[in-house]
Amino acid sequence: MSATVIQAPGGDAPGGQLQARQRILTLVMVWAILLSAPLWLPLVGGYTSLGTRILVLGLAAMALNFLVGFTGMVSFGHAAYFGLGVYGCGLILRYVTASTPLGLLAGLVLGGVAGTVIGALIARRRGIYFAMVTIAFQEIFYFIAYKWNGLTGGFDGLRGFTRANLHLGFATLDIIKNDVVFYYFVLFIFALVVAVMGLILLSPFGRTLLAIRENERRARFLGINIERHIWLAFTLSSIFIAIAGGLYALLNNFADPSSLYTDLSGELVIMCVLGGIRVFWGPLLGAAVYVVLQDYISSHTVNWLFFVGGVFVIVVLFFPRGLLGMLRRRRDA
């Protein structure tokens, strides 16, 4: 066992020129699609806010995949930190000040602090037990949002706030009324977060996370402090997903307990798997496919939940590598 050579995992390894060229090609393609989306979305029967929704949930799924795909720890309770981002942003806008950046910052801090504390409590667990503890912890925040009627609006959710226009000094961005401007604002935040995420994964710290994923025992023998790395990865991931949560609050002008619920956690995980957890952009594609599919199914039948559940089962049993994972496999073969 010790003599087996671990094959470098696909495209996320520092490779030769061919791989570098492929990576650039991928980047160009992804950004061309994302930047031009408001132009062609209406032509294919979509609408701009659907694109924004995909972007936000895609960011959330990519943030989760930072932990699931690149550290190898399956969190099934990441809706907690997403939801804290939603509520953090919503509460600031509702009670404190009408400032979009402050709202996002508050969401980030709330989700990040919770992720730091809980990450410390669970970093020693592995595999299915790690997943189980994340599920259980997410319920705390759900109940707080659900029961603290006076602050959060309880079951009905937090209403009565709207995102505020952005004043840049030389110009004002109208993100309240103009869907397209809001899309580009979300895309700007998305780009920042994804860039940070990508740079972390390319850094020595990110490489260490991959090493832990591939062979934890060997990484430990090399003197790596596994628990501290997992804790940090969990914290970073919860910060990233809390930013997505803040954007979600801005998108809907509404916060409700379902954004903290187990169902959303499961949906985020299926987005990751659907796109491919070993691929950086996989979760974004997974989110796009899942959101469109859910939109389609729920507009055709009242029993949409049955078919969404069916999607989970089919993906797991027949396409466990995800869409991009299969593509890469075919290319490598």
Add this chain to the structure above:
Amino acid sequence: MLQLILFNLFNGLIIGAFYVLVSLGLSMILNLSNVINFAHGNFLALGGYLAYALIPFIGFWPSLLVAPLATALIGYVIEVTMISRLYGRDPIYSLLLTFGLAFMLQDACRYIWGVNGLPLSVPNNISQPLSQTYFFLNAYRLFLVGIVVVSVLGLFAFLRYSRMGMRIRAGILDLDTVSALGINVRMLRSLNFAFGIFLAGLAGVLAGGQIGLNPNMGDTLLLPSFVAIIVGGMGSLVGTLLGGLTIGVAAALTAVVWPAGSDVVVYIIMAVVLLVRPRGFLGEEGMQ
């Protein structure tokens, strides 16, 4: 005040009994198959609905046994055809599979039996209160606690003394060795899964008689049952038993002084246990 405390304590015992049934089944499946069964609460609801469908034909008492058995059979088929294909793979896949199955079962129940809650009729002679002062004590609730005690004792006796129970316990410790000794591990896991689902189905029938049936009735029991397993210690069924009773009673007693906090206290207990004793009450060292 005393009456209020007694009332809540007894309620806590009832809820704790449900937690115990649900979490013991979950725990058996988790220990031997390394699978978190998200659909467990939906199997519970299915058990209740099957009893509802069976009672007009065979009456309450036979349904109490037949409905859980039918649920277990459905669980067995699902395990053999789908879940067993994912053993040994990354846990993410079995999590997602049972998660999807939960959606499907929930919607199937809704489709067949309707969105609105249904009452599950319990025989008249056990649904009357026993006394005016202690109105919360009726024969059905005492009977419910009795059934749970009997099934838990039966389960532990089965695991302790029967050949198959021994194999299950051995398999939890070291599945490879059990397999090398010539035991059909695949079959063992399938039957073990069916046992866990049987307990869920039983809990469903009992819960239906207590609070009525609805497609989401298992959801409120499922997550606290995870906590019961974590608090009691992974890998220990006695621990799960203690965990379930602890959080049931703690939630009920909290309801006396702080009604809104009765759900949250369950998770506060979990956080404290994880902080002070990460392996839980009776968890095996190293099983984490």
